[in-house]
Amino acid sequence: MNSRLYNSPAGKVFDIFNYVMLGILGILTVLPFLYIIGNSFATEAEITERSFFLIPKVFSFSAYEYIFSSSTIFRSIGVSIFVTVAGTLVNLFFTLTMAYPLSRSDFWGRNVMMNMVIFSMLFGGGMIPTYLVIRGLGLLDSYWALMLPGAISAFNLIVVKNFFQQMPPGLEEAARIDGCSDLGVLWRIVLPLSKPVIATFALFYAVGHWNNFFSALLYISDSDKWPLQVMLRQIVLLSQASVGDMANMDPNFVQPPEQSIKMAVIVVGTIPILLVYPFLQKHFAKGVMLGSIKG
DSSP states (O other): OHHHHHHSHHHHHHHHHHHHHHHHHHHHHHHHHHHHHHHHTOOHHHHHHOSSOSSOSSOOOHHHHHHTSSHHHHHHHHHHHHHHHHHHHHHHHHHHHHHHHHHOTTOTTHHHHHHHHHHHHHOOOOHHHHHHHHHHTTOTTSTHHHHSTTSSOHHHHHHHHHHHHTSOHHHHHHHHHTTOOHHHIIIIIITGGGHHHHHHHHHHHHHHHHHOOHHHHHHOOOGGGOOHHHHHHHHHTTOOOTTSOGGGSOTTOOOOOHHHHHHHHHHHHHHHHHHHHHHHHHHHHHHHHHHSSOO
16 A cells, blocks of 8 residues: 555655755755855955855865964864863763663652753753852863753753663663672663664764853853864954964965955864764664653
């Protein structure tokens, strides 16, 4: 019956409609990024003459030479990588170690803690109380201020907890017969079977840390500790294109147009997270669906 439906004229029209719509959405998604890449390689004359183009007539690498002529971008990239890696590890540690006991039906106080988690999803302290807490803890101008406030996402915690609850209880019972403690069950049995979920939420957390600029804007006043996204904001929104060092350049080097510098910095800020995604993509849909079936 299903094959007849797929092969019917209505089914073919539906397939064509889907292909066209997905093709249009795909083009609309990729087009802005192609525009940014094209502009990052364009000369000032071409940017002035053409209002919109994807492929420049003359490729110029001057914008990339300029932004990499100083240590500013390298330092910001290093800070972003450190905050992303360390912050993701902090997120996964707290999320997994809290989700596992909450998934156990014999855990004392489980319902109270779950209600507190759900309460935190509905009501937040707000920006000013959070800032006061960060300041009171002495975390201002510290990378911990970028990692600890969002160490656990309530939504992610609930999905991971649900995934742990779906595991056959016989696995845990067999591990306990073999002498495993609670931590042993978590480390040797639960976590190895949870790789899709761990990979999925590692990607969620990593993308969040990589793109997060607002926390650094609030809590980090030392420009040497700014992550790449704050540097990108300074260049794109505030037109502070002095990210390069003309003193290190060839005397005949002409500073590239501000537009190309902005686009080049955006490309540099986007590529690392795009390179990570394909390695985790195969776990992405599977991990989310596994943990979202049961309530």
